[in-house]
Amino acid sequence: MAIDRKQLILEAAKKSFSLFGYKATTMDQVAKLANVGKGTIYTFFKSKEEILDEIVTSLIRDMKAEAGNAIDPNSRFDENIRRVLIRFLEFRKSHQLTIKLFQEEREIGTKAVVDVIQRVEQAIIDYMKGIIQDAIDRGEIKECNPEITAFVMLETYVALIFDWEQHHPPLDKEEMSDLFKLYFFEGLLK
Template sequence: MAVDRRQLIVEAATKSFSLFGFKATTMEQVAKIANVGKGTIYTFFKTKEELFDEITNSLIKEMKLAAEESIDESKSFQDNVHRALYRILEFRLEHQLTIKLFQEGREMRTPAVMEVIERIEKAILNFIKDKIKLAIEKDEIQPCDPELTAFVMIKMYIALIFDWEKNHQPLTKEMIAKTLEQHIFQGLSK
């Protein structure tokens, strides 16, 4: 079987985006890494953005999968939310692509990158929102606006993991769980 050129291109682009970010990745660079002509890329993807979208959509799917896998039906809602959010943010730190993307978003505000970050954050929000809806249905927590509660939880998580350590000692996983428990769950659980 002949090499799958499309696959080669996607892999090359992933490498380059991970290493240099969106803006600093050139289509010529991608073509060279993939060992194809630049024109070939454009037989599969209309624009650089479209190639980028395909890759970041895979990333989001992967992230959702990781989050879903961290859920353990036999455990409590609180435990699961903590595990899922921790897993998602861990994922962000484990993958070169997310690290580079968030860095580029922070430092250069590249529009295409900002859009992707928004999509990632929406995906996380919807994931948690669904878990909250389910927990309300199952009467595990008090009724609340799932969107708003998911929003608050995520903001708190990001604050505890990323913002807190700008001026303090990083919090351990256990301390984050305890803080979340103390500040949110005790106010929600029956």
């Protein structure tokens, strides 16, 4: 069987995006890395952006799979949702591609990258939304808007992990977990 050129291109692009970022990756470079002519790329993809889109689509698939593994049917809802969130953010922290893309979004703001990050974030929120809706249906938590709830939880986690550390000593996993439990599940009121 002949080599799967499309796959070669996707892998080359992913490697280059991870190493140099989206903007700094040239199509010539991708062609060379994939050992194909540049024209070949355009028989599989409409544009550079479409390559990124396809890569991110499979990235989202991987993230969801990882998040699924984090769920333990024997644990309570609040335990599970915290584990899912941690998985998502650790995925993001441990994969070179996501690190580079988030960095490029903040520092350069390349349009295609901003769009794609938005998709990743929405995918996380949609995933959590499902879990939250289930918990409501099962009567484990109070009625609430699942989308807003997922949004607020994600924003809070991101703030605690990325922004708090800008001016304070970082929080360890244990502390994070306790804070989350206190703020979102038990509430501050005595």
